[in-house]
Amino acid sequence: MTYQPPVKDLMFCIEHLSHWGKVSSLDAYSECDLSDIGAALTGYAQFCAEQIAPLSQDGDRAGTSFDKGRVTMPEGHAQAYAQFVEMGWQALTHPVAYGGVGLPRVAGAAATEMLNSADMSFGLCPLLTDGAIEALLLTGSDAQKSLYLEPLISGRWSGTMNLTEPQAGSDLGLVATKAIRRTDGSYAVRGTKIFITYGAHDLTENIIHLVLARTHGAPAGPKGLSLFIVPQTLVKSDGTLGAANAVKCVSIEHKLGVRASPTAVLEYEDATGFLIGNENCGLEYMFIMMNAARFTVGVQGVATSERAYQRALAYAQGRVQSRPVNGQTKDAVPIIEHPDVRRMLMRMRSLTEGGRAMAAATAGLLDIAHYRTDRVTNALAEFMVPLVKGFCTERAVEVASLGVQIHGGMGFIEETGAAQHYRDARILPIYEGTTAIQANDLLGRKVMRDGGAAARLFAAGIATTEAELAKGDASAQAIGAGLAQARAAFETSLEWMLDNKPKDIDAAFAGSVPFLMLTGTLAAGWMLGKGALAAQAALDAGQDAPFMVRKIETALFYAQNILPECATEQARILHGSRSLLDATFPE
Amino acid sequence: MTYQPPVKDLMFCIEHLSHWGKVSSLDAYSECDLSDIGAALTGYAQFCAEQIAPLSQDGDRAGTSFDKGRVTMPEGHAQAYAQFVEMGWQALTHPVAYGGVGLPRVAGAAATEMLNSADMSFGLCPLLTDGAIEALLLTGSDAQKSLYLEPLISGRWSGTMNLTEPQAGSDLGLVATKAIRRTDGSYAVRGTKIFITYGAHDLTENIIHLVLARTHGAPAGPKGLSLFIVPQTLVKSDGTLGAANAVKCVSIEHKLGVRASPTAVLEYEDATGFLIGNENCGLEYMFIMMNAARFTVGVQGVATSERAYQRALAYAQGRVQSRPVNGQTKDAVPIIEHPDVRRMLMRMRSLTEGGRAMAAATAGLLDIAHYRTDRVTNALAEFMVPLVKGFCTERAVEVASLGVQIHGGMGFIEETGAAQHYRDARILPIYEGTTAIQANDLLGRKVMRDGGAAARLFAAGIATTEAELAKGDASAQAIGAGLAQARAAFETSLEWMLDNKPKDIDAAFAGSVPFLMLTGTLAAGWMLGKGALAAQAALDAGQDAPFMVRKIETALFYAQNILPECATEQARILHGSRSLLDATFPE
Structure with a gap:
């Protein structure tokens, strides 16, 4: 079983x-x-496909190992990472x-999907480095940028995000x-700090930790947190x-999945750190980064x-x-001929392609929102991010x-390999913020603050x-x-929520996950519907019939087999909350 | 985290x-x-709780080991199994x-649930032994019964079912x-033979393999299979x-879950076997056993x-x-106070209690059908078995x-332990017949052969x-x-199906799993509804208020949050099939 990157569908999306017309008209991407x-x-x-995918099963089996403060990666990972750096993919x-290479996020999302399909454990290292790069770009001083960005963007150093502590998980x-x-x-x-992905490893010569901490006299609670750069090895002013x-x-940690990625407990013992931006603004900066990271975790869901x-x-x-x-x-037949196997395959395919389509649309909105102060685009992008994260990871x-x-x-x-995906996938609805x-x-x-304005725009687009x-035709009408x-x-x-x-x-929050799943299910269906229109146009123009036919089939299956779930979620939202809020539990 | 057996709810069910009035009026259970x-x-x-549950996590971590044909069980399992035998629980x-002790299946199902909650890996050994005992009781000769039954019923020997071969899985x-x-x-x-649960281990002095094989000149296909007793160690006529x-x-095998239960590949090299019953009737006998085994796997679902x-x-x-x-x-609060955590807990609780209630009802029908040639009871019992297996394991x-x-x-x-259940549970919708x-x-x-008669009786009961x-009251009415x-x-x-x-x-079989899930979801809801009526009567009689209140809460949550899924399944059955049957796939 070799991984076959779905470049055609990624490019179709x-x-x-992805609102490609608008993205490509931005100055940054005009060339x-x-x-x-x-x-x-x-x-x-x-x-x-060639360098990373073959590492995945062996890496899972071997796992990472820890001895006297040192983490050793599974065999082959150091060489593959070195190749990743040499080819400049982090950039x-x-x-x-x-x-950097300067491609838009719509391309970055597609690339991230492929790397994480090949091996999610491997994919986590560049994902965290991307987060550190974005934080520095947005909030670092010029001196910090010139010291840290180039080695991170080249992939020579990696980055981490240090948020969680034993008593501080969802509640930072x-x-x-x-x-x-x-x-x-x-x-x-x-x-x-706990749960630090790639907090320690032997792939790079340095690791740049971004750490949330509280300065002397800072307010209690989330408004007293500041963000620090804490390099694993200190960097001299000349960059050495x-x-x-x-x-x-x-x-x-000894984990259920992503076993070839080290999840570290890090002890900071008066480590030297450098403030990023202003004191007490750490959580705000983290949220900017987290928005990007959440989107990317949604893409990992599509990848898996x-x-x-x-x-x-x-x-x-x-x-x-x-x-x-x-x-x-x-005679016995290949099991794909059996209706229930087809049902399961079509469910897998339509949820995957629906998630990919949503991710592409959202990446485009994020690209546009990054360069234009367009309130509507920005609101829609913000609206879509929790859907991509929540929906694509649960699915x-x-x-x-x-x-x-x-x-x-x-x-x-x-040894079959299917179980690894089942284990790996389970972290996705948890990290970078649970589905709840x-x-x-x-x-x-995203819904209540603007009185439902963005949500209504979303519905109008549908x-x-x-x-x-x-x-x-009949298929299009059924979709x-x-x-x-x-x-x-x-x-x-x-x-009802408003x-x-x-x-x-x-009662509203008792229905919040059903509302997210309803909205995400609808968003993916919408994008598959738009895809079906584009596929029909391509078919009418005589382009790539087998592929375009499959795009329409996928959208039709989704409309008839998955969109009906939205009605169930509605029933839960409108009628399901009291019975759970009033329930009692034994001590 | 210690396991607390839910004896009160098991007895309530x-x-x-469980149709206890009828079960207890059977001659076999009159005392x-x-x-x-x-x-x-x-x-x-x-x-x-005391002897088995503490083994579960360590056994999962250690797994079973194999060396030169010998399987070694994790530490502590041999002692625990010896205690199980000494206390006579197999009987x-x-x-x-x-x-044997001669208790009805309604009691057996409750016992099976507890053992498998404590440790599913451990529970599989007695489960397979029960299957061998039932096969011998139903189809063995008097000589076979007198030679094999007592040591199996005492638990001194264990049993296995040998069906699967590399090319013969679902298609025997x-x-x-x-x-x-x-x-x-x-x-x-x-x-x-492959996938032989407890096919080799060091817990008992002998293992009685029941093996499906083809005699010389037997017809091809399922009608040419015979069933054989193949003892691991041959038994002399005096039982020694x-x-x-x-x-x-x-x-x-190196498995995703139930890692403390050995899954063996067995090689039979002109091993001595003894025919059970008649030649070419092996699959028929297996199906009798399998009905019981499928029910029990459903109970394992409730247990997990x-x-x-x-x-x-x-x-x-x-x-x-x-x-x-x-x-x-x-202030921060225990997370059970957060609405979405409550939603997840109530979903877990209502699906678990609904499954348990279904299993109890089905066990009672099986008890009655075993002793009475009552066509209606028998048809309902047969109707319920695939629901208990399919629904409780998917859930x-x-x-x-x-x-x-x-x-x-x-x-x-x-180390937390939650992941083990996620790994263990995954085999349940697969073994003893997949959900499909x-x-x-x-x-x-169960539905088409009698023109929907049993299905309509089921609906009439609801x-x-x-x-x-x-x-x-209002809750009862809402349920x-x-x-x-x-x-x-x-x-x-x-x-529509008829x-x-x-x-x-x-098209019908494209909707068969949705139909099973619809029917199972409804059956569990029905039993919770009946339970709510019984709980209200108990409340009115002043009995055990906190427990009875929770039974009603559970039924109400289920009615408002889970029963609405039935409408989605209906949509799939009526409108979802063509889009999956017509879909094309790349080669």
């Missing part, structure tokens, strides 16, 4: 769903055309001014790590490496789904078992589970797509009808 | 949902009353004539293992052990759900994080996944419960209304 992106993605696809979406207001200002302007950072810093890895789907499809096409239910032949768990099921007993055997946190963000910040689908029903469920739920949240906030 | 069952379950609960539901017609008759009437069995048989374990729920509840009550969304306090995967989610980042760390196989059984054999609920809506979805889907299966068999 960029061309038709970038689709063929440049296609060439970059094709090159990256080859790297991911893909970063500014040309600091050595409880962070207790201290940062005491020294006379030279640096800070002595002291405390324990100096002394070791007082940060040590005291253990790594894609790999699980490819594996299940290959198995279903090759495994011969049982005669068909319709009795057309007395990744489901898709990976279906992948195991399609393999039957073989799915439960680790995404749902609170969606409902509290109605426009429905109207176009209504002019099409449009499915969207219309699901949109009605969304609008009813939205109005009416009821002010009166009964607990 | 037996008393109110058994509820207090006897309560005493037996209380004793077994203590054994499971609980088996006939007094062969040394492809079994290639040969059995050549010798002049002494025994058979030489030759072939390779003789020579080793030519069966060898060539490897064990219960343990995952207990663990999540304890965590949610202890973990303090974030202030409440309603702002009632500025177990979901419940275990929610259990991980409630733990947040800690859920992904293996259960759905085919439900639709093909309507009766709705009518009783309609006479109750009844939820059931009525879900029943309507079932009836519409049933009539109309359309003869015309378009592929």
Whole structure:
């Protein structure tokens, strides 16, 4: 089973769903055309398929190891990472001014998907480095930028995000790590951080930790947090490496999945840190970074789904078992001929392609919002981020589970590989904010604050797509009808939330995850519907019939088999909350 | 985290949902009353909680090991198994004539749940032994019964089922293992069997393999299979052990879950086997056993759900994080106070209790059907078995996944224990017939063959419960209304199946799993509704208010948050099939 990067579908999504016309008209991307992106993605696809994907199963089996403060990566990872650096892949979406390639996020999202399909454990290292780069770009001083950005963008150094402490998980207001200002302007950072992805490893010569900590006299709670750069090895003013810093890895976790990525407990013992931006603004900066990181974790969900789907499809096409239910032949057939196996495969495929389409659309909105102060685009981008994170990661768990099921007993055997996706996927709805946190963000910040304005714009966009689908053939009309029903469920739920949240906030939040899943399910269906329109246009123009036919099939399956879930979520939102809020539990 | 056996709820289900009046009026159980069952379950609960549950995490970590044909169980398992034998727990539901205790299956199902909650890996050994005992009771000769039953029922020997071969999984017609008759009437069995649970281990002095094989000249396909007893160590006519048989374990599997249970590849090299019953009837016998085994795997689903729920509840009550969304306090609260955590807990609880209630009802039907030739009871029991297997195991995967989610980042760390349930649960919808196989059984054999008669009886029973609920208070009425809506979805889907299966068999089977999930979801809701009526009666009589209140809460939550899923399944069944049957896939 080799990974086959879905470059064609990634490019289809960029061309038709990412608002490419607007993205490419931005000054920053005026010299970038689709063929440049296609060439970059094709090159990256080859790297991911040939260099990274083969590491994935062995890396999972071996895991990372820890001995006396040192973390050793599985065999082959150091060489692969060195190649990643040599080929300059970390630089893909970063500014040309600091050595980057300067491609838009729409290309970056596609690249991230491929790397994480190849191996999610490997993909986490560049993902965290991207986060550190973005934080420095947004909030670092010129001196900090010139010292740290180039080695990070080249991939020679990696980055980490240090938020969580044992008592401070979802609630960062409880962070207790201290940062005491020294006379030279640096800070002595002291405390324990847990769940630090790639917090310690042997792939790079330095690791730049970004650490949330509390300065002397800072307010309690979330408004007293500041953000610090704490290099694992201190960096001299000429950029060369100096002394070791007082940060040590005291253990790594024994995890369900992503076992080839080290998750460290880091002990800061008066480590030297450098304030980023202003004191007490740390959480605000973190949230800017987190928005990007959350989007990227959603893309990891699509990535895991894609790999699980490819594996299940290959198995279903090759495994011969049982005669068909319709009795057309007395011989056993490949199991893809059995209706329920097809049902599971189409569910996997449509959820994966729907997630990819949503991610492409959101990446485009983020690209535009980054360069234009366009309130509407910005609001829609903000609205979509918790959907991409929440929906694509919850669905990744489901898709990976279906992948195991399609393999039957073989799915439960680790050597088959399907089980790894089921284990890896399980972290996705948890890290970078659980699904409930995404749902609170969606409902509290993205829906209620503007009185539902962005949500209504979203619905209006769907109605426009429905109207176009209504002019099409029977398939297009069926897709449009499915969207219309699901949109009605969304609008009813939205109005209920707008009416009821002010009166009964607990009841509203009891329905927040159902509301996120309803909205995410609808958003993916919308994008598949738009994709079906584009595919029909391509078909009418005589382009790539088998691929375009499949795009329409996927959208139709989704409309008839998945969009009906929106009505169930509506029932939960409108009628389900009291029974859970009033329930009692034994002590 | 210690396991707390839910004896009270198990007894509630037996008393109110298992048709106890009819079961206890059977001659076989006329001397058994509820207090006897309560005493037996209380004793077994203590054994499971104190002797077995503490082994579970260590056993999972250590796994089983294999060296030169020998399998070694994790530390502590041999002692615990010896205690299990000494206390006579294997005998609980088996006939007094062969040394059993003679309790009905309603008690056996409750006992099985507790053992598998304590440790599913451990629970698999007695489960397979039960299967071998049942096969011998039903189809063995008197000589075979007298030779094998007593040591199996005592637990001194264990049993296995040998069906699967590399090319023969769901399709047993492809079994290639040969059995050549010798002049002494025994058979030489030759072939390779895979996925043999407890096929080799060091817990008992002998293992009795039941093996499907094909005699010389037997017809091809499923109708040419015979069933053989192949003892690991041959048994002399006086019951003492003789020579080793030519069966060898060539490897064990490296599995996602149930890692403390060995899954063996067995090589039969002209091993001595003894025909059970008649030649070419092996699959028929296997199906009798399999019905019981499928029911029991459904109970394993409830067991895993219960343990995952207990663990999540304890965590949610202890973990303090974030202030409440309603702002009632500025302090962080136990996360069970957060609406979405409650939603997940109530989902876990209601799916678990719904599954338990279904299992109790089905166990009672099986008890009655075993002793009475009552066509209606038998048809309902047969109708329920694929629901218990299919629904309770699919839901177990979901419940275990929610259990991980409630733990947040800690859920992904293996030491926490939540991840083990997520791994263990994943085999349940696969072994003893995948969910699709259960759905085919439900639709093909249990619904279509009698023209929907049993299915309509099932619906009529629900309507009766709705009518009783309609006479109750607001909660009861809401539960009844939820059931009525879900029943309507079932009836519409049933009539669609009855109309359309003869015309378009592929379309019918494309909806078979949705139909199973619809029916299972409704069945569990029905049993929770009946339970709510019984709980209200108990409340009115002043009995055990906190427990009875929770039973009603659970039923109400389920009616308002889970029964609405039935409408989605209906949409899939009626409108979803063509889009999946017509879909194309790249080669």
